[in-house]
Amino acid sequence: MATASDKSKVTFLGRKKSQGRAAGKRTFLEICRETFLNSFRSDRPKWIILFLLSLVTSFFLFPGILLKPVDYTIGDVAVRDIKASRDFLVENKDLTEKDMEKAAREVLSVYDFDPSAASVNKVLNEAFVLGREYVAKTLEKEQSPVAVPGDSPAPLLNPEAFKEQFFQTLKVPRDDKLFKVLLKQGFPSGIEEAVRKLLSSAYEKGVVSNGALLKSQVERGGIILHELSAKKETTVNEYQRFLDLDRAKTFIRSQAASLKEFTGSSESAEAAAKLAVSHLQPNLTFNQRETERRKDLARTSVKPIYYKIKKGEMLVREGERIGPEHLVKLSEEMKSHNRIDLLGRVPAMAILIAALLSVIYLVGPSTVKTFSKSSRDLLFSAVCLFGFFLMFWGYSFVAEEMSRPTPWVTSRALLFAFPLPCAAMLVCIFQGTQIAVAFSLVISVLVSLVAGGKVEFFVYFFTSSLLAAYGVRHCTERGILIKTGAIVALFNVVLGLCLVMIFGSLYTWESIVASVSGFTGGILAGVIATGIIPLIEMSFGFTTDIKLLELSSLDQPLLRQLMVQAPGTYHHSVITSNMVEATAKAIQANPLLAKVSAYYHDIGKMKKPLYFIENQLGIENRHEKLAPSMSSLILISHVKDGVELAREHRLGKEIIDIIQQHHGSNLISYFYQKAKDRMALKGGKASDVKEQDFRYPGPKPQTKEAGLVMLADMVEAASRSLVEPTPARIQGTVQKVINNVFSDGQLDECELTLKDLHEIAKSFNKTLSGIFHQRIEYPDVAARPAKKARNGNTDQGGSEDAGTKKQDDKGEAEEGLRRLGLS
Structure with a gap:
């Protein structure tokens, strides 16, 4: 009886490979030379790209090193870019000029501000005094109809003449409606005071004629606010505190309603607002003369500067016309320029870079x-x-x-x-x-x-x-x-x-x-x-791990489609993914790539799902009516269909490769044997049936992940053929499948080692034992019809005949092996 330690050991059948020992007698230089020549012959375009990359890179390191120096004069055009090969100082007039202009741009614009608006108040007072005198004289004349002899009063202006005089005094456009209201109320001091307050509230904020200019100047860094009355200056960085003419008029109209205590009625308040709006003038003006004076002062305060030309700095670019400053730089540069000393730097650098890249390219695959x-x-x-x-x-x-x-x-x-x-x-x-x-x-x-x-x-x-x-x-x-x-x-x-x-x-x-x-x-x-x-x-x-995580979601459209169209294949893929994920880490493979590839490895079966045994749920096997060659073509086509679907859904090259390689060049042994039996029944020779016609086209697995998916796919399918999946039988099935795959040479082109195969076998045994673990038999609560017991819950097997169960299990086993081609 095998012990537990014996069960964990799995032996594999291998093919002996004879290796000559003549290579060990060759010198190291001969081996390196042969390796390099063979690699260069097979990968010549790649080597050419490598050397071209090295050469171009070296030119960027020394862009003008092999060109003959040119003696330039003022007015010449530079034929190439010239850089400084050393550090030196040069007087830069352009930079000084730029600094002067920068200093001038940093000078803030000056605005004169008169918050009191005394001149406006004076005119307003004169106009209203004139109006009240006119009203008084008119009333006096009306109350004294009989003229006193000897009196000679001043002649009274007619209403139209006085109206013209009133608006000329105010220096505002004539408004008949406004004049009528003022005349009716006798040019009261309340309206005058209201107009004065409205104007004062606007003038305190500052009213400017060109709001756009002021806004642009404030946004560039602010303005200098020069208050004429206080003779002081402040820096202002907020544009919203000022009002342009339109905003000031709106502001006055909004404030008029609150001045009824002075006007006494809404009609008077409206008249006051209208008069204030008509009389509104800017009290914040741009002082261009003072601003320019300060800019000139800032320019003159900038001192001429010298700056350091550093090694590698561009002195003149190709196509530029040589000026005095260029000439100064070039003359300083040519003092230390020795073309002979620098002649071999570009090819030397190219060889150095090429050697470095070549060593990595040659040694990389072996290390x-x-x-x-x-x-x-x-x-x-x-x-x-x-x-x-x-x-x-x-x-x-x-x-x-x-x-x-x-x-x-x-x-x-x-x-x-x-x-x-x-x-x-x-x-x-x-x-x-x-x-x-x-x-x-x-x-x-x-x-x-x-x-x-x-x-x-x-x-x-x-x-x-x-x-x-x-x-x-x-x-x-x-x-x-x-x-x-x-x-x-x-x-x-x-x-x-x-x-x-x-x-x-x-x-x-x-x-x-x-x-x-x-x-x-x-x-x-x-x-x-x-x-x-x-x-x-x-x-x-x-295909990165980030993309693989996105593809691993079972809500992906392709997986949902697989679940609906081929539920048996979907369930098989999920179990296969669990098997490879648990194993990949032990063999230093990518668990995420292996898991996701296992999810998608059989998506090609969606094209003809009912031709695959796992999807034939209680229906007739369609392969019974087909020739073995046709059945094998249908099975083989699911690989090609899967690759097309994967490319259509952009699953990534790594996953597509595993889909293409997960059957390698395996033999579909069931239909191959069936074809030979039919040929024998027809009187022909079984050898006339070509084995190659019943093999998958390949290629064989090229990576650990592809080999792992192949093994998990076949082991999972074979495990379903077990009548009683005990740990010993599971271990025997795993060993048998891996031995067959290994002996058939399907793993020759991937990196799986014998140690990896042992780890894979142990992990598969553990995972499948967990899947096919035994459960206790639950007693029936009540008698059930026989038909329901046969098609009901498989956990309640007490009502099922043991002999019938064994026959059904045997049939399932044959179908599973037929799918793999192991029987």
């Missing part, structure tokens, strides 16, 4: 399990490498420009803000941690060369990239990217500060800027990676 030489992966790596290198190259010029206005902000400190760890994150997510380490090494070397070959930049970017890659090695949700970016940001703060203090000065502004820049770079790395991952998935066809 990194996840290294891929596929065109897609190499193209992605090249795009990431050159793209981030090019962005850093451009950002180095931006950093130089940003550091010019402020001497305490150096370009070196600003370079720490570049989000290079984002590249390591992307490579790690799409190609694995080991490849991300090699990628981080190469890109860190290149960007440090752009930064002047300084070791602090290599240390900074390489370590932060490694940390970023480590943080996203198991990225299953987008929040991990942001979290990793935050961790890298905090790490960059400390690292940047330390590097500046080691290679620069202690306790300077540069240290603070470097820390802030490092923090910014880490945060940007996480944010950019989060946003760009979906674009990379669509462009290169990668």
